Amino acid sequence: NAGVTQTPKFQVLKTGQSMTLQCAQDMNHNSMYWYRQDPGMGLRLIYYSASEGTTDKGEVPNGYNVSRLNKREFSLRLESAAPSQTSVYFCASSGLAANTGELFFGEGSRLTVL
Amino acid sequence: KNQVEQSPQSLIILEGKNCTLQCNYTVSPFSNLRWYKQDTGRGPVSLTIMTFSENTKSNGRYTATLDADTKQSSLHITASQLSDSASYICVVSPTGGSQGNLIFGKGTKLSVKP
Numbered sequence: 001n002a003g004v005t006q007t008p009k010f011q012v013l014k015t016g017q018s019m020t021l022q023c024a025q026d027m028n029h030n031s032m033y034w035y036r037q038d039p040g041m042g043l044r045l046i047y048y049s050a051s052e053g054t055t056d057k058g059e060v061p062n063g064y065n066v067s068r069l070n071k072r073e074f075s076l077r078l079e080s081a082a083p084s085q086t087s088v089y090f091c092a093s094s095g096l097a098a099n100t101g102e103l104f105f106g107e108g109s110r111l112t113v114l
Numbered sequence: 115k116n117q118v119e120q121s122p123q124s125l126i127i128l129e130g131k132n133c134t135l136q137c138n139y140t141v142s143p144f145s146n147l148r149w150y151k152q153d154t155g156r157g158p159v160s161l162t163i164m165t166f167s168e169n170t171k172s173n174g175r176y177t178a179t180l181d182a183d184t185k186q187s188s189l190h191i192t193a194s195q196l197s198d199s200a201s202y203i204c205v206v207s208p209t210g211g212s213q214g215n216l217i218f219g220k221g222t223k224l225s226v227k228p
Contacts, residue, residue, distance in 0.1 A: 042219055042220050108157050
């Protein structure tokens with residue numbers, strides 16, 4: 001059982017380049033989330049999708065866009081990468097809303113923007 | 115402002131010893147409090163979830179306690195093993211918050227030495 005799968009695991013970008021982080025879950029969960037984790041800080045929510053076809057902003061959405069492609073997949077796009085977006089990105093899913101149900105995280109995508 | 119503070123920042127113990135990690139929060143009201151374990155380079159994994167009305171929850175050698183009056187939680191690890199070396203993250207879910215609105219602590223980094 002794969003759970004939540006993220007690709008790529010590592011990526012180096014130059015300032016201004018674009019890229020998409022992919023996330024897929026095989027647990028038939030309705031809700032999916034993108035978080036970023038920076039040194040010395042707690043995880044922060046970027047965007048979430050409560051169900052297929054819906055997306056909402058989280059705490060730190062600026063500079064990002066998301067797509068809920070179908071029930072399984074939720075992608076995060078950086079249109080013009082900036083050094084401030086250097087971080088570890090985690091995708092998560094939940095059978096219920098994250099604030100009531102258990103969250104399952106992927107292994108993370110480590111992004112460096114030069 | 116809703117905050118979750120964890121102490122200590124880091125801790126080193128010998129294999130076989132017990133330890134207790136602390137979590138103080140200002141989130142009120144809240145619906146549940148969680149503890150996650152995050153191995154280096156991996157995503158967080160849920161250890162326990164307690165609702166506001168629960169006082170204790172166990173998961174093997176891990177026991178979480180909650181005192182809603184003092185807004186404190188602790189995670190007690192019994193008979194530590196080398197595999198317990200990880201960061202432990204306390205997370206509080208505000209009542210009525212938007213989905214995904216979890217308040218993450220910065221974590222306590224535990225090192226278990228042989």
